[in-house]
Amino acid sequence: MAIMHPPYISIATNTFTKRAPSEHGYYEYDPSVAGNAIFMVLFLIATLGHIWRIWHFRSRYFIPFVVGGLFETAGYAARIYSRNHLTLGPYVVQSVLILVAPALFAATIYMILGRIVRLVHAPHHSIFKPTIVTKVFVCGDVFCFLVQSGGGGLQAQEGNRNLGRAIVLVGLVAQILIFGFFIVVAGVFHVRTVKAPTEVSPRIPWRKHMFMLYLTSALIMVRNLVRVVEYAQGYSGYIITHEWCLFVFDSLLMFAAMLALFIAHPGSLIGRSPESKAVDAEGMRLASRDAGVSEPHRRI
Numbered sequence: 215m216a217i218m219h220p221p222y223i224s225i226a227t228n229t230f231t232k233r234a235p236s237e238h239g240y241y242e243y244d245p246s247v248a249g250n251a252i253f254m255v256l257f258l259i260a261t262l263g264h265i266w267r268i269w270h271f272r273s274r275y276f277i278p279f280v281v282g283g284l285f286e287t288a289g290y291a292a293r294i295y296s297r298n299h300l301t302l303g304p305y306v307v308q309s310v311l312i313l314v315a316p317a318l319f320a321a322t323i324y325m326i327l328g329r330i331v332r333l334v335h336a337p338h339h340s341i342f343k344p345t346i347v348t349k350v351f352v353c354g355d356v357f358c359f360l361v362q363s364g365g366g367g368l369q370a371q372e373g374n375r376n377l378g379r380a381i382v383l384v385g386l387v388a389q390i391l392i393f394g395f396f397i398v399v400a401g402v403f404h405v406r407t408v409k410a411p412t413e414v415s416p417r418i419p420w421r422k423h424m425f426m427l428y429l430t431s432a433l434i435m436v437r438n439l440v441r442v443v444e445y446a447q448g449y450s451g452y453i454i455t456h457e458w459c460l461f462v463f464d465s466l467l468m469f470a471a472m473l474a475l476f477i478a479h480p481g482s483l484i485g486r487s488p489e490s491k492a493v494d495a496e497g498m499r500l501a502s503r504d505a506g507v508s509e510p511h512r513r514i
Contacts (some may be wrong), residue, residue, distance in 0.1 A: 233460050240305040242455040245297045249457065253465045254290035257283055260472040270480025275325040282318030283309040283472060302370060310366035312464065313382065313441075316434050317359040317389065319471055323430055324351035327400055328482045330423060332382070334415040339406035354392040361385030375449070383445045390438050397431055400424065421484065426478045430471045435469045 261283030268276050289311035296304035328344040331337055336346055362385035368378030404424050407415055440463040444453040453459045 217315065235435065239333045240296070240300070240302065240452075243459075245293050245455050246457060247297060248296055249461055250290045250293040253461070254287055254294065255468065256469050257286040257290065257472070260310055260469060261287060262477060262501065264472065267479050267481055271479065271484075273479070273481035273484070275329070276322050277361060279322035279475070280317045280470075282315040285315040285318065286465075286468060287412070289459050306367070306370045307441045309369070310363060312460075313366050315467060316437060316471075317355055317362065318428070319468070320358075320389070320434060322435075322475075323427060324355060324396060326423070326427060326480050326484075327351075327396070327403070328419050329480065331403060334418055334420050334482055335412045336403070336415065337408045339412075340403045353394065353398055354388070358385045358389040358392065360386065379445050379448070383442060385443065385484050386438050386442050390427070390435060390442070391418060393431055393435050393438070397428065400427060400431075422478060423480050423483055426474055426480075430474055432469045433474075437464055442465070463481065465469055 264280050264283060267273060268280065289308045292304045292308035292311065296308060310411065325348055328348040331340050331344045331347065340347060340348060362382050365378045365381030365383075365385060368374040368381060373380070374473055384459060403423070408421075441461070444451060444459070447453060453463075
């Protein structure tokens with residue numbers, strides 16, 4: 215027998231009301247407690263591991279990455295909570311946090327490239343100067359983060375769901391384009407440095423970390439492409455109405471990205487080099503604005 219809900223569920227702030235679309239509340243399915251709990255625990259463990267890496271390698275440029283991990287953890291906790299609490303708040307929290315977390319991962323990935331360019335003394339092989347690389351891509355990431363957050367918030371409002379969906383779609387497409395350009399910039403630097411090594415590059419295992427950047431970038435790219443299809447299909451599309459799609463094309467891919475950068479953490483290469491002290495503070499300032507954390511006062 216179907217569970218009947220009131221036609222409208224009021225929000226505590228009384229700023230708007232939102233219709234519950236089905237007997238499952240705001241979902242088109244019953245969220246899996248086991249599945250969401252597994253990913254909540256996995257993201258929590260990965261985040262704690264990266265916090266330890268930040269302390270061990272003094273790699274403060276990983277702060278946005280850790281905040282992204284916290285967003286993922288809280289997002290899956292909210293999904294568990296929202297299964298039996300059919301109110302809008304928990305649904306919006308899980309939706310927005312899981313949506314924007316990869317933008318925070320991206321901020322750290324962009325900053326890693328600038329540090330590798332400096333490490334091998336090869337700014338002349340990069341399309342942009344290392345400082346410009348960080349500023350350009352992190353600024354673009356801030357834009358994507360804000361657009362997706364704003365669109366996610368609008369989707370919670372009864373009269374703005376389609377507008378919010380369109381705005382999120384713009385943010386996701388922009389992130390894909392920025393990531394594509396980033397991979398081109400990274401690839402050009404990689405090829406040029408291999409063909410014309412600097413004095414120090416043959417002695418440094420920088421290529422392993424470049425391949426790790428490509429891997430994590432590809433994982434986020436695939437995730438974003440699936441998200442674009444999801445939002446293009448609308449609220450009755452296959453992806454948004456089947457939870458396994460979230461687990462396979464979002465949860466699993468983002469956990470794999472966190473695991474990959476934990477195993478091959480660039481701090482093992484960058485954090486112990488004298489060049490790491492020359493990293494610009496501008497990138498951290500912009501990324502801190504993106505992640506919503508305070509700017510560190512000391513450079514790494």
